[in-house]
Amino acid sequence: MNADYLAHALTMFKAGTRRSDVMQPIAKTLSDADINALAHFFSAQNPPLAPAPAPAxxxxxxxxxxxxxxxxxxxxxxxxxxxxxxxxxxxxxxxxxxxxxxxxxxxxxxxxxxxxxxxxxxxxxxxxxxxxxxxxxxxxxxxxxxxxxx
Ligand code: HEC
CATH class of the missing domain: 1.10.760.10 (Cytochrome c-like domain)
Incomplete structure:
Protein backbone atom coordinates (compact mmCIF):
# COMPACT_ATOMS: atom_id res chain seq x y z
CA MET A 1 0.00 0.00 0.00
CA ASN A 2 1.23 3.46 -0.98
CA ALA A 3 2.99 5.30 1.91
CA ASP A 4 1.14 8.57 1.29
CA TYR A 5 -2.21 6.76 1.34
CA LEU A 6 -1.35 4.97 4.60
CA ALA A 7 -0.13 8.15 6.32
CA HIS A 8 -3.22 10.04 5.16
CA ALA A 9 -5.57 7.25 6.30
CA LEU A 10 -3.93 7.00 9.75
CA THR A 11 -4.02 10.80 10.13
CA MET A 12 -7.73 10.83 9.31
CA PHE A 13 -8.47 8.02 11.79
CA LYS A 14 -6.51 9.97 14.41
CA ALA A 15 -8.44 13.18 13.67
CA GLY A 16 -11.75 11.28 13.71
CA THR A 17 -12.57 12.28 10.12
CA ARG A 18 -12.39 8.68 8.87
CA ARG A 19 -14.82 6.39 10.63
CA SER A 20 -13.82 3.16 12.33
CA ASP A 21 -14.55 2.15 15.92
CA VAL A 22 -11.50 -0.11 15.78
CA MET A 23 -8.94 2.17 14.11
CA GLN A 24 -9.74 5.57 15.67
CA PRO A 25 -8.65 4.67 19.24
CA ILE A 26 -5.50 2.98 17.93
CA ALA A 27 -4.57 5.90 15.66
CA LYS A 28 -5.08 8.37 18.56
CA THR A 29 -2.11 6.76 20.33
CA LEU A 30 0.22 7.43 17.37
CA SER A 31 2.50 10.46 17.01
CA ASP A 32 3.11 12.00 13.58
CA ALA A 33 6.55 10.34 13.62
CA ASP A 34 4.93 6.95 14.39
CA ILE A 35 2.51 7.43 11.49
CA ASN A 36 5.32 8.32 9.13
CA ALA A 37 7.41 5.32 10.23
CA LEU A 38 4.47 2.89 9.96
CA ALA A 39 3.48 4.19 6.52
CA HIS A 40 7.01 3.68 5.24
CA PHE A 41 7.38 0.28 6.85
CA PHE A 42 4.13 -1.13 5.43
CA SER A 43 4.59 0.41 1.98
CA ALA A 44 7.91 -1.45 1.71
CA GLN A 45 6.32 -4.88 2.37
CA ASN A 46 5.57 -7.14 -0.53
CA PRO A 47 3.42 -9.91 0.90
CA PRO A 48 2.46 -12.97 -1.15
CA LEU A 49 -1.22 -13.41 -2.02
CA ALA A 50 -3.24 -14.90 0.84
CA PRO A 51 -3.63 -18.66 0.32
CA ALA A 52 -7.19 -19.38 -0.83
CA PRO A 53 -9.06 -21.76 -3.12
CA ALA A 54 -8.83 -20.60 -6.76
CA PRO A 55 -11.91 -18.56 -7.72
CA ALA A 56 -14.02 -19.54 -10.77
C1 HEC B 1 -13.87 7.36 -8.96
C2 HEC B 1 -12.70 6.70 -8.38
C3 HEC B 1 -12.86 5.24 -7.98
C4 HEC B 1 -13.25 4.19 -8.80
C5 HEC B 1 -13.65 4.24 -10.27
C6 HEC B 1 -13.20 3.02 -7.97
N1 HEC B 1 -12.78 3.33 -6.71
FE1 HEC B 1 -12.52 2.02 -5.15
N2 HEC B 1 -12.00 3.56 -3.90
C7 HEC B 1 -11.89 4.89 -4.29
C8 HEC B 1 -11.52 5.66 -3.12
C9 HEC B 1 -11.31 7.17 -3.08
C10 HEC B 1 -11.37 4.75 -2.04
C11 HEC B 1 -11.02 5.06 -0.58
C12 HEC B 1 -12.32 5.33 0.14
C13 HEC B 1 -12.25 5.31 1.62
O1 HEC B 1 -11.28 4.79 2.16
O2 HEC B 1 -13.21 5.80 2.24
C14 HEC B 1 -11.69 3.43 -2.58
C15 HEC B 1 -11.67 2.28 -1.82
C16 HEC B 1 -11.89 1.00 -2.32
C17 HEC B 1 -11.79 -0.22 -1.55
C18 HEC B 1 -11.41 -0.34 -0.10
C19 HEC B 1 -9.94 -0.67 -0.03
C20 HEC B 1 -9.41 -0.83 1.36
O3 HEC B 1 -8.29 -1.39 1.48
O4 HEC B 1 -10.06 -0.41 2.32
C21 HEC B 1 -12.09 -1.26 -2.40
C22 HEC B 1 -12.10 -2.74 -2.08
C23 HEC B 1 -12.37 -0.66 -3.70
N3 HEC B 1 -12.24 0.70 -3.62
C24 HEC B 1 -12.70 -1.40 -4.81
C25 HEC B 1 -13.04 -0.85 -6.05
C26 HEC B 1 -13.53 -1.62 -7.17
C27 HEC B 1 -13.71 -3.13 -7.19
C28 HEC B 1 -13.77 -0.73 -8.19
C29 HEC B 1 -14.33 -1.02 -9.57
C30 HEC B 1 -15.62 -1.67 -9.63
C31 HEC B 1 -13.44 0.59 -7.68
N4 HEC B 1 -13.00 0.48 -6.39
C32 HEC B 1 -13.54 1.76 -8.42
C33 HEC B 1 -12.13 5.40 -5.54
C34 HEC B 1 -12.56 4.68 -6.66
Whole structure:
Protein backbone atom coordinates (compact mmCIF):
# COMPACT_ATOMS: atom_id res chain seq x y z
CA MET A 1 0.00 0.00 0.00
CA ASN A 2 1.23 3.46 -0.98
CA ALA A 3 2.99 5.30 1.91
CA ASP A 4 1.14 8.57 1.29
CA TYR A 5 -2.21 6.76 1.34
CA LEU A 6 -1.35 4.97 4.60
CA ALA A 7 -0.13 8.15 6.32
CA HIS A 8 -3.22 10.04 5.16
CA ALA A 9 -5.57 7.25 6.30
CA LEU A 10 -3.93 7.00 9.75
CA THR A 11 -4.02 10.80 10.13
CA MET A 12 -7.73 10.83 9.31
CA PHE A 13 -8.47 8.02 11.79
CA LYS A 14 -6.51 9.97 14.41
CA ALA A 15 -8.44 13.18 13.67
CA GLY A 16 -11.75 11.28 13.71
CA THR A 17 -12.57 12.28 10.12
CA ARG A 18 -12.39 8.68 8.87
CA ARG A 19 -14.82 6.39 10.63
CA SER A 20 -13.82 3.16 12.33
CA ASP A 21 -14.55 2.15 15.92
CA VAL A 22 -11.50 -0.11 15.78
CA MET A 23 -8.94 2.17 14.11
CA GLN A 24 -9.74 5.57 15.67
CA PRO A 25 -8.65 4.67 19.24
CA ILE A 26 -5.50 2.98 17.93
CA ALA A 27 -4.57 5.90 15.66
CA LYS A 28 -5.08 8.37 18.56
CA THR A 29 -2.11 6.76 20.33
CA LEU A 30 0.22 7.43 17.37
CA SER A 31 2.50 10.46 17.01
CA ASP A 32 3.11 12.00 13.58
CA ALA A 33 6.55 10.34 13.62
CA ASP A 34 4.93 6.95 14.39
CA ILE A 35 2.51 7.43 11.49
CA ASN A 36 5.32 8.32 9.13
CA ALA A 37 7.41 5.32 10.23
CA LEU A 38 4.47 2.89 9.96
CA ALA A 39 3.48 4.19 6.52
CA HIS A 40 7.01 3.68 5.24
CA PHE A 41 7.38 0.28 6.85
CA PHE A 42 4.13 -1.13 5.43
CA SER A 43 4.59 0.41 1.98
CA ALA A 44 7.91 -1.45 1.71
CA GLN A 45 6.32 -4.88 2.37
CA ASN A 46 5.57 -7.14 -0.53
CA PRO A 47 3.42 -9.91 0.90
CA PRO A 48 2.46 -12.97 -1.15
CA LEU A 49 -1.22 -13.41 -2.02
CA ALA A 50 -3.24 -14.90 0.84
CA PRO A 51 -3.63 -18.66 0.32
CA ALA A 52 -7.19 -19.38 -0.83
CA PRO A 53 -9.06 -21.76 -3.12
CA ALA A 54 -8.83 -20.60 -6.76
CA PRO A 55 -11.91 -18.56 -7.72
CA ALA A 56 -14.02 -19.54 -10.77
CA UNK A 57 -12.34 -18.56 -14.05
CA UNK A 58 -15.43 -16.84 -15.48
CA UNK A 59 -15.65 -14.62 -12.37
CA UNK A 60 -11.97 -13.70 -12.66
CA UNK A 61 -12.43 -12.84 -16.36
CA UNK A 62 -15.50 -10.69 -15.65
CA UNK A 63 -13.65 -8.95 -12.82
CA UNK A 64 -10.68 -8.25 -15.09
CA UNK A 65 -12.99 -6.57 -17.64
CA UNK A 66 -14.66 -4.50 -14.91
CA UNK A 67 -11.31 -3.38 -13.48
CA UNK A 68 -9.91 -2.38 -16.89
CA UNK A 69 -12.99 -1.09 -18.72
CA UNK A 70 -15.85 -0.69 -16.24
CA UNK A 71 -19.39 -2.03 -16.69
CA UNK A 72 -22.18 -1.15 -19.14
CA UNK A 73 -24.37 -0.19 -16.14
CA UNK A 74 -22.32 2.98 -15.53
CA UNK A 75 -19.60 1.47 -13.31
CA UNK A 76 -16.27 3.18 -14.08
CA UNK A 77 -13.07 1.14 -14.55
CA UNK A 78 -11.69 0.30 -11.09
CA UNK A 79 -8.11 0.87 -12.18
CA UNK A 80 -8.92 4.36 -13.53
CA UNK A 81 -8.80 5.48 -9.89
CA UNK A 82 -6.88 2.70 -8.16
CA UNK A 83 -3.88 2.94 -10.49
CA UNK A 84 -2.28 0.58 -12.95
CA UNK A 85 -2.82 -3.04 -11.85
CA UNK A 86 -4.70 -1.73 -8.81
CA UNK A 87 -1.46 -0.87 -7.06
CA UNK A 88 -2.89 2.38 -5.65
CA UNK A 89 -2.37 5.99 -6.62
CA UNK A 90 -1.20 8.69 -4.20
CA UNK A 91 -2.93 9.79 -1.00
CA UNK A 92 -6.50 9.20 -2.04
CA UNK A 93 -6.64 5.89 -3.87
CA UNK A 94 -5.69 2.74 -1.97
CA UNK A 95 -4.08 -0.28 -3.60
CA UNK A 96 -6.74 -2.97 -4.07
CA UNK A 97 -4.85 -5.71 -5.94
CA UNK A 98 -4.08 -8.77 -3.82
CA UNK A 99 -6.76 -8.05 -1.22
CA UNK A 100 -8.53 -11.25 -0.13
CA UNK A 101 -11.87 -12.02 -1.80
CA UNK A 102 -13.97 -11.78 1.38
CA UNK A 103 -12.32 -8.50 2.41
CA UNK A 104 -13.23 -6.84 -0.92
CA UNK A 105 -16.81 -8.16 -0.78
CA UNK A 106 -17.21 -6.83 2.78
CA UNK A 107 -15.73 -3.42 1.99
CA UNK A 108 -17.95 -3.01 -1.10
CA UNK A 109 -21.03 -3.97 0.94
CA UNK A 110 -20.03 -1.40 3.58
CA UNK A 111 -19.82 1.30 0.90
CA UNK A 112 -23.26 0.25 -0.37
CA UNK A 113 -24.75 0.58 3.12
CA UNK A 114 -23.22 4.06 3.33
CA UNK A 115 -24.66 4.96 -0.10
CA UNK A 116 -28.17 4.01 1.09
CA UNK A 117 -27.84 6.08 4.28
CA UNK A 118 -26.75 9.30 2.57
CA UNK A 119 -26.47 10.53 -1.05
CA UNK A 120 -22.90 9.67 -2.06
CA UNK A 121 -20.42 12.33 -3.16
CA UNK A 122 -19.78 12.26 -6.91
CA UNK A 123 -16.50 10.51 -7.69
CA UNK A 124 -16.39 8.74 -4.31
CA UNK A 125 -16.03 5.00 -3.76
CA UNK A 126 -19.46 5.10 -2.15
CA UNK A 127 -20.95 6.33 -5.42
CA UNK A 128 -19.09 3.67 -7.43
CA UNK A 129 -20.29 0.94 -5.03
CA UNK A 130 -23.89 2.13 -5.25
CA UNK A 131 -23.87 1.11 -8.93
CA UNK A 132 -22.36 -2.36 -8.47
CA UNK A 133 -24.52 -5.45 -8.84
CA UNK A 134 -23.89 -8.38 -6.49
CA UNK A 135 -22.42 -10.30 -9.42
CA UNK A 136 -19.99 -7.47 -10.22
CA UNK A 137 -18.92 -7.35 -6.57
CA UNK A 138 -18.04 -11.05 -6.60
CA UNK A 139 -16.32 -10.76 -9.98
CA UNK A 140 -14.17 -7.81 -8.83
CA UNK A 141 -13.30 -9.60 -5.57
CA UNK A 142 -12.33 -12.82 -7.38
CA UNK A 143 -10.12 -10.97 -9.85
CA UNK A 144 -8.43 -8.74 -7.25
CA UNK A 145 -7.69 -11.72 -4.98
CA UNK A 146 -5.50 -13.30 -7.67
CA UNK A 147 -3.89 -10.09 -8.95
CA UNK A 148 -0.40 -9.07 -7.85
CA UNK A 149 -0.17 -5.29 -7.50
CA UNK A 150 2.91 -4.93 -9.72
C1 HEC B 1 -13.87 7.36 -8.96
C2 HEC B 1 -12.70 6.70 -8.38
C3 HEC B 1 -12.86 5.24 -7.98
C4 HEC B 1 -13.25 4.19 -8.80
C5 HEC B 1 -13.65 4.24 -10.27
C6 HEC B 1 -13.20 3.02 -7.97
N1 HEC B 1 -12.78 3.33 -6.71
FE1 HEC B 1 -12.52 2.02 -5.15
N2 HEC B 1 -12.00 3.56 -3.90
C7 HEC B 1 -11.89 4.89 -4.29
C8 HEC B 1 -11.52 5.66 -3.12
C9 HEC B 1 -11.31 7.17 -3.08
C10 HEC B 1 -11.37 4.75 -2.04
C11 HEC B 1 -11.02 5.06 -0.58
C12 HEC B 1 -12.32 5.33 0.14
C13 HEC B 1 -12.25 5.31 1.62
O1 HEC B 1 -11.28 4.79 2.16
O2 HEC B 1 -13.21 5.80 2.24
C14 HEC B 1 -11.69 3.43 -2.58
C15 HEC B 1 -11.67 2.28 -1.82
C16 HEC B 1 -11.89 1.00 -2.32
C17 HEC B 1 -11.79 -0.22 -1.55
C18 HEC B 1 -11.41 -0.34 -0.10
C19 HEC B 1 -9.94 -0.67 -0.03
C20 HEC B 1 -9.41 -0.83 1.36
O3 HEC B 1 -8.29 -1.39 1.48
O4 HEC B 1 -10.06 -0.41 2.32
C21 HEC B 1 -12.09 -1.26 -2.40
C22 HEC B 1 -12.10 -2.74 -2.08
C23 HEC B 1 -12.37 -0.66 -3.70
N3 HEC B 1 -12.24 0.70 -3.62
C24 HEC B 1 -12.70 -1.40 -4.81
C25 HEC B 1 -13.04 -0.85 -6.05
C26 HEC B 1 -13.53 -1.62 -7.17
C27 HEC B 1 -13.71 -3.13 -7.19
C28 HEC B 1 -13.77 -0.73 -8.19
C29 HEC B 1 -14.33 -1.02 -9.57
C30 HEC B 1 -15.62 -1.67 -9.63
C31 HEC B 1 -13.44 0.59 -7.68
N4 HEC B 1 -13.00 0.48 -6.39
C32 HEC B 1 -13.54 1.76 -8.42
C33 HEC B 1 -12.13 5.40 -5.54
C34 HEC B 1 -12.56 4.68 -6.66
Missing amino acids: TDLVTAGNTLAMHGGDNGVPACFSCHGENGRGNGQRFPGIAGEPDAFVVNRLHEFQVRAKADTPKPGSMTEVASKLTEEQIHAAAAFLSVTQPH
